[in-house]
Amino acid sequence: MVERDYAMEAKVEERPAIRVEAPAVPKKKEGDLPVEQNELKMKASDVNLWYGEKQALFDVNLEMFDQSVTALIGPSGCGKSTFLRCLDRMNDVIDGVRITGDIRLDGEDIYAPRVDPVQLRARVGMVFQKPNPFPKSIFENVAYGPRIHGLCRSKAEFEEIVERSLTRAGLWEEVKDRLQEPGTGLSGGQQQRLCIARAISVNPEVLLMDEPCSALDPIATAKIETLMDDLKKNLCIVIVTHSMQQAARVSQRTAFFHLGKLVEVDDTTTIFTNPTDQRTQDYVTGRFG
């Protein structure tokens, strides 16, 4: 058992080999501080979810903190994406979904009747597994959110928001000369960063990422991971990932899901080095999943 732990630590230490930028120095510092010192952003209590007759989530309790990355890991079909989609009420779009429990954003119940999911989704942005830019120009892709929410009045304001979002998403230098070209013409990694730019264009408080790198090559993945490090300075990020290395690299807290239940949640280091639950132990060491 001790041996396995060392193996896992070794994996965590491999970071610099894969990352393009230097390893997360700030993360180490934060590692010293307890993450809980950050402000509590979202809190899910006793969340149950059914697709028709089939129950997909069982009494999930999870706290997500501001200015940090929370990773959701677990084998396929364990409900981590389903849970993520509860956080911005994207499951509302699907027929036959029933949710009980309580999810709060800044202490406010997001399933309360007075909350419009449309407004909620402007505060809680989402990036999907497969890059899904609209078949519009790069500029229009980023301007989409501000346009529908009426954030900008003049063209100059739009240009400013587009430039700022693309810069934050690390894409500005690559596309600034071809903003009118279709967003679908970019490479996969660029498309995903375009989708991140689109998501942050409306200044969300929370960014949900559903396996954002699973369709990307290692270099594009590294770029997005670096980006997440930057973005989390003003955002609460929740990421679903199948890559335990990625969870170890980018997140401060990790939650392990199994068969629709939240098995264990703790500091990332603890989950990967000293998990309490045997199932977590087996999963992070590659025994199953």
Place this chain on the structure above:
Amino acid sequence: MIGYILVLLIVLAAVSYFFGRKRAVRAVEGREYLLHSRPNYHGAFVAAWVGIPSVLLVLVWILFQGSVIDNLLLWSLPPGTTDGLSVGQTSLLLSEIKSVAAGNLFSEPSLVVQEAAERYQRWEAIAQWAMVGVAFSVALLGLAIASRRISPDFRARHGAERILSGLMIACSLIAILTTLGIVLSLLIEALRFFDRVNPFEFFFGLNWEPQIPIREGQVTAGGAFGAIPVFAGTLLIALIAMAVATPIGLYSAIYLTEYAHPKVRAVIKPVLELLAGIPTVVYGFFAVLTVAPAMRQFGEMIGVPIAPNSALAAGAVMGIMIIPFISSLSDDAIAAVPRAMRDGSYAMGATKGETITKVLLPAALPGIMGGVLLAVSRAIGETMIVVMAAGIIATLTATRLSPVTTVTVQIVTLLIGDTEFDNPKTLAAFALGLVLFLVTLGLNILALHIVRKYREQYE
């Protein structure tokens, strides 16, 4: 007789299939694994060689037998019989000979005709037996050639597949050649029309009065072939139809894809498509008996005179007819937009309406355009509704309430009743038909092009 011959040839081909199969198996003494192609392919190869050339020969023979015998008959007549006869009179003579040969006597035929009739009967019989003989010898020749080629190394599968693909090419050529033939016949007659009527007058003239006296002493107008009023009428009715069909079709497509419950959609979509299956004559009844009177009554109520055969009634009913084209193709186009687009838009905090107008419709626009263009070409080419519900007289008007006429209606009226095939009145129908054909062809090509371009987008 011909039918029996064809059936016999096909039976022969079927028999030679088994013959070829057996021969191939025997060539390797039953060890089928030594054959390059499976025995079936050897059989098919032989059957194709037996069946296809002989059947083709019979078909070609039937095609030319009539005219060859006709010409022989004319040559065989005593010299001077056909001197001074026009083409029509000659063919009258020929049909007299044939009817005498068939035993239909109206009056005592002349000696010349009787002799010719006997010759005709004789030649017909000879030709028929010659055809049987030649067809079966070709079949046997095919059998001989094909079965000689059977050997363990013979690539019969390639041969059979090549023959099959040749057959498929021939089938698709038939459609293309038919289109070509239609275009050519239209073109030739239209050119004859433009010999008599200035094309400039036709395309830019404002007066359409095609009634030309065909007999001496008939009282009609002088005849004018300015087609602008006819084109304008077509355009007006098509516009009205599109104004009715586009919003209704598009909205029902949006409802079906985005709002309707799957069960509701499963009922509504086929019912909507049923509209396309209603015969246009029935739509014509509907327009003339229900819609037009209702419109006129409504017009009287609000003090606007609406003619009983107004462009509005015809256009509106035609619009109903083409709704399925637009709704069905738009529905497909909207449904084909990937779910990820919807998710992306909802996740940005867009409402359903914003998602539809800002993401789905722009993404589906090419497909929708394709549907609309197909519907337009259908509306322009539609005949029955306008024949029944719109007018016959070509008036150049922009109002939707008075009778107008369309290209298709004019073609119908030009070709019924007293007609003569070298009269500009009749030929005008072909010129109109040609224009109509070119316009709808252009619209169809454009629509297909747009639809195809759209299909590539998400692959």
